[in-house]
Amino acid sequence: MRKFLFFLCVVLILVFTFNQKARALYIRDWLICGPFQEAVLEDEVIQNEQGLSPQVGHISSGKEWRELNTIKNIIDFEGRLAFGPNDGAVGYAFCEILSDKKQMALLKLKSDDGIKVWLNSENIITQDIARGLQFEDIVTVYLKKGENKLLVKVNDYYGGWGFSCNLLSVDGNEISGLKFEPPALASEKVVVKNITASSVQDRDINSYNPLYLIDSDEETRWSSDHTDPQHVIIEFSTPEKLKRIDLLWETAYAKKYALSISLDGESWQEIYSTDSGEGGREIILLKKPVEAKFLKLVGLERGTDWGYSLLEIEIYGIKE
Ligand SMILES: [Ca+2]
Ligand SMILES: [Ca+2]
Ligand SMILES: [Ca+2]
Numbered sequence: 001m002r003k004f005l006f007f008l009c010v011v012l013i014l015v016f017t018f019n020q021k022a023r024a025l026y027i028r029d030w031l032i033c034g035p036f037q038e039a040v041l042e043d044e045v046i047q048n049e050q051g052l053s054p055q056v057g058h059i060s061s062g063k064e065w066r067e068l069n070t071i072k073n074i075i076d077f078e079g080r081l082a083f084g085p086n087d088g089a090v091g092y093a094f095c096e097i098l099s100d101k102k103q104m105a106l107l108k109l110k111s112d113d114g115i116k117v118w119l120n121s122e123n124i125i126t127q128d129i130a131r132g133l134q135f136e137d138i139v140t141v142y143l144k145k146g147e148n149k150l151l152v153k154v155n156d157y158y159g160g161w162g163f164s165c166n167l168l169s170v171d172g173n174e175i176s177g178l179k180f181e182p183p184a185l186a187s188e189k190v191v192v193k194n195i196t197a198s199s200v201q202d203r204d205i206n207s208y209n210p211l212y213l214i215d216s217d218e219e220t221r222w223s224s225d226h227t228d229p230q231h232v233i234i235e236f237s238t239p240e241k242l243k244r245i246d247l248l249w250e251t252a253y254a255k256k257y258a259l260s261i262s263l264d265g266e267s268w269q270e271i272y273s274t275d276s277g278e279g280g281r282e283i284i285l286l287k288k289p290v291e292a293k294f295l296k297l298v299g300l301e302r303g304t305d306w307g308y309s310l311l312e313i314e315i316y317g318i319k320e
């Protein structure tokens with residue numbers, strides 16, 4: 001009986017430790033290229049596809065490689081940031097995994113449709129069937145010390161189109177000492193310390209408080225006076241390396257606006273501007289992360305007769 005209790009304790013401790021550590025490392029940041037219409041998985045849509053080593057702006061078979069930073073574990077090729085709705089098309093996703101040592105790992109893959117994956121030019125799995133994201137393949141892979149090139153090719157037959165990819169050590173733990181290119185976004189929004197605005201519509205702070213920009217409630221909003229220009233300044237708790245800014249406009253959007261950053265709140269550097277804003281959700285992905293303690297949004301020309309009105313601003317940084 002004593003022996004059995006001891007055994008039970010050991011098992012419980014092991015289960016507990018395993019659960020504590022078994023956190024998946026989803027790769028959420030990729031370079032993508034496509035969509036290639038009416039292509040299939042077996043076609044070599046891009047010449048010498050297994051040996052690809054693209055960078056942002058490279059062109060392959062007439063399509064540009066661009067960055068896709070997602071916050072979700074599933075890379076949705078039909079989402080707004082990627083290729084949009086598509087049936088009967090092929091898309092590619094590429095990333096580099098930088099490993100601090102030679103090691104074995106488990107790569108867990110899910111995909112909506114056909115998937116073909118290469119690691120360092122070696123085809124590690126091909127599944128040419130529509131199967132849904134609930135099915136998962138687990139492949140043992142060898143990471144070299146230094147750069148490892150991971151290429152995923154997905155074929156959409158119908159319906160949704162996407163995949164997920166996560167890396168674990170062979171004993172099911174999270175792997176430390178890995179870096180990625182494109183770099184991983186922080187999965188959490190950066191922490192905001194303070195927000196000020198140039199004006200609040202009708203001085204009605206209860207209805208249009210600038211704090212409503214960061215309350216994660218898409219029903220509450222900040223709204224300005226009905227004049228140009230207007231601005232909001234967001235201060236972070238600590239300097240952050242900003243990578244992605246999502247603006248969720250209410251009906252009263254900005255046609256022309258700019259984003260600037262500052263470390264001291266006095267000297268500003270413009271990081272983005274547009275004169276053809278369309279409202280809705282605008283996702284601004286910076287080519288390189290920028291260090292900032294403050295972010296300023298300046299509305300220069302309103303899209304409607306009303307003021308500037310935003311439901312949310314979501315700001316994401318790079319993990320250290
Ligand atoms: Ca589709
Ligand atoms: Ca599909
Ligand atoms: Ca809100």
